[in-house]
Amino acid sequence: MKIEEIVQALxxxxxxxxxxLDREVxxxxxxxxxxxxxxxxxxxxxxxxxxxxxxxVAVASLKEHSAIxxxxxxxxxxxxxxxxEAEKIPIMVSDLPAFEISGKIYNLLTAxx
Amino acid sequence: MxxxxxxxxxxxxxxxxxxxxxxxxxxxxARALEKNLDIIAVSDHxxxxxxxxxxxxxxxxxxxxxxxxxxxxxxxxxxxxxLENLSxxxxxxALIDRHLFGKNDExxxxxxxxxxxxxxxxxxxxxxxxxxxxxxxxxIVAAIHRLEGLAIPAHIDRESFxxxxxxxxxxxxxHFDALEISGRTGxxxxxxxxxxxxxxxxxxxxxAHFLRDIGTAxxxxxxxxxxxxxxxxxxxxxxxxxxxx
Numbered sequence: 001m002k003i004e005e006i007v008q009a010l011x012x013x014x015x016x017x018x019x020x021l022d023r024e025v026x027x028x029x030x031x032x033x034x035x036x037x038x039x040x041x042x043x044x045x046x047x048x049x050x051x052x053x054x055x056x057v058a059v060a061s062l063k064e065h066s067a068i069x070x071x072x073x074x075x076x077x078x079x080x081x082x083x084x085e086a087e088k089i090p091i092m093v094s095d096l097p098a099f100e101i102s103g104k105i106y107n108l109l110t111a112x113x
Numbered sequence: 114m115x116x117x118x119x120x121x122x123x124x125x126x127x128x129x130x131x132x133x134x135x136x137x138x139x140x141x142x143a144r145a146l147e148k149n150l151d152i153i154a155v156s157d158h159x160x161x162x163x164x165x166x167x168x169x170x171x172x173x174x175x176x177x178x179x180x181x182x183x184x185x186x187x188x189x190x191x192x193x194x195x196l197e198n199l200s201x202x203x204x205x206x207a208l209i210d211r212h213l214f215g216k217n218d219e220x221x222x223x224x225x226x227x228x229x230x231x232x233x234x235x236x237x238x239x240x241x242x243x244x245x246x247x248x249x250x251x252x253i254v255a256a257i258h259r260l261e262g263l264a265i266p267a268h269i270d271r272e273s274f275x276x277x278x279x280x281x282x283x284x285x286x287x288h289f290d291a292l293e294i295s296g297r298t299g300x301x302x303x304x305x306x307x308x309x310x311x312x313x314x315x316x317x318x319x320x321a322h323f324l325r326d327i328g329t330a331x332x333x334x335x336x337x338x339x340x341x342x343x344x345x346x347x348x349x350x351x352x353x354x355x356x357x358x
Contacts, residue, residue: 034281035272053188053249055280077249 001025001109003067003090006046010104012069012092015076016084023066023090027109030102034059041065048102052076057083057091065089069105071098115353117333120344121145122154122179123193123267123293123318124327126163130223130243132322137228138166140324145176148328152339154195154318156181158242159213161206162227162235165199169230177339183267184209185243186250191267191274193293194257197341201260208256212248215241250276254288263290263348268320270298270306283310291316291348291356296330300358314348314356333357 004021007014014021026044031037032051041047043064049056052074060068067090070076076084076091084091094101125132126141145153155167155178164180171178180202182194196202217225217239225238248256250266257264266276266283269292276283276292283289291314294303303315321327335355336343346354 033272033278035278038281051188051279053251053280055282055284058284059281079251 003046006105006108007092009108010094010101012094015070015091015093016081017067017088017090020088020090021067025066025109028102028105030098038063046105048098048105050074050098052080054079054083056080057087057089060089061087067092069094069101071096071101115335115337117357118151118336118339119149119328120152120154120316120332120334121148121150121319121321121328121330122152122181122195122265122316122332123156123183124153124321125157125183126155126167127224127226127228128157128160128163128238128242129322130158130217130219130225132157132223133324134224134226135324136322137226137232138163138170138230139232141167141327142170142174142176142178144324144327146174150176150328150331152177152179152334152344153327154179154181154193156183156193158183159185159209159244159246160225160238160240160242161202162238164202166228166230166235168199179341179344182206182209184248184253185245185274186253187245187247188250188279189245189274190250190276190279192250192253192257192276193265193267194253194262195265195341195344196257196260196262201262205256205260205262208248209246210240212246213240213242213244214247215244217241217243250280258288263345265289265291265293265316267293268295270294270303283313289313290345293318295320299330300332304358314350315358316348316356
């Protein structure tokens with residue numbers, strides 16, 4: 001499933017790297033401890049988090065995540081947006097909490113396969 | 114003449130809900146003297162009301178007190194702020210108070226007692242001191258530096274509330290003055306574990322919450338005198354001042 005389809009299905013607000021939504025999402029990971037995300041997430045995953053610090057872009061880029069979703073209407077900082085644009089990591093914002101957005105994306109990904 | 118000063122630059126008082134009530138200023142200073150410490154930093158979670166009383170308890174004694182605070186950033190990283198004087202500490206506290214929300218629950222988290230140098234309770238702080246401020250780590254470090262203080266991420270080797278745990282790594286643009294390694298890991302093992310952080314000075318401190326913990330992890334600083342300016346030079350490795358590793 002492509003990022004674009006998830007954005008449409010869940011009404012996500014795309015904040016940056018809007019031209020990179022044609023990437024394939026292979027799975028997902030939910031977490032706010034960046035050390036844990038670095039250790040346990042995989043390439044192609046969509047990452048769901050409450051952290052907005054610019055380090056999230058470096059982690060997503062390093063792990064080759066397809067995109068980042070910020071929960072509870074959390075807004076990325078200016079530095080985070082700038083880095084995400086440069087690294088071409090799409091950041092989307094949802095007004096849902098992590099549990100709900102994770103469940104919805106899980107359903108979308110498993111229904112498709 | 115340069116000499117080695119034994120420093121424990123991260124000690125809580127009974128104002129921190131997780132510290133024991135016996136950690137009142139007079140007892141804390143007595144214990145630090147017993148442990149032959151030359152310099153200690155008094156750092157409570159997002160609070161500082163006991164620092165003036167620790168200074169009073171240490172008046173005329175052979176120990177230097179550094180005003181400090183352990184701030185919780187928005188990312189839930191603990192950052193130690195070391196400051197030169199009480200007026201800088203008061204300014205930092207005013208900022209933190211504007212950005213810290215919630216009320217303490219004594220039964221769950223513990224009592225937050227302000228105690229004077231005679232061991233008398235002056236006040237009970239009702240803020241949720243264990244909570245996080247809504248200031249980012251970059252904003253906190255900038256605020257500490259505006260007040261000419263030193264910004265030191267605490268216990269980076271721990272999983273919880275550490276810059277490495279919460280934020281994964283330290284990027285090249287971070288402006289930390291040193292990094293604190295917990296006593297459990299220690300300096301030499303810290304160096305082995307984090308070769309990529311070799312540009313930073315490392316400190317080890319006790320992070321004492323109990324009297325018996327004071328001085329259980331210390332740093333040896335080569336200084337000419339136990340002053341803030343000398344500590345700053347030692348962290349920067351200037352003029353022969355340094356941390357002895």
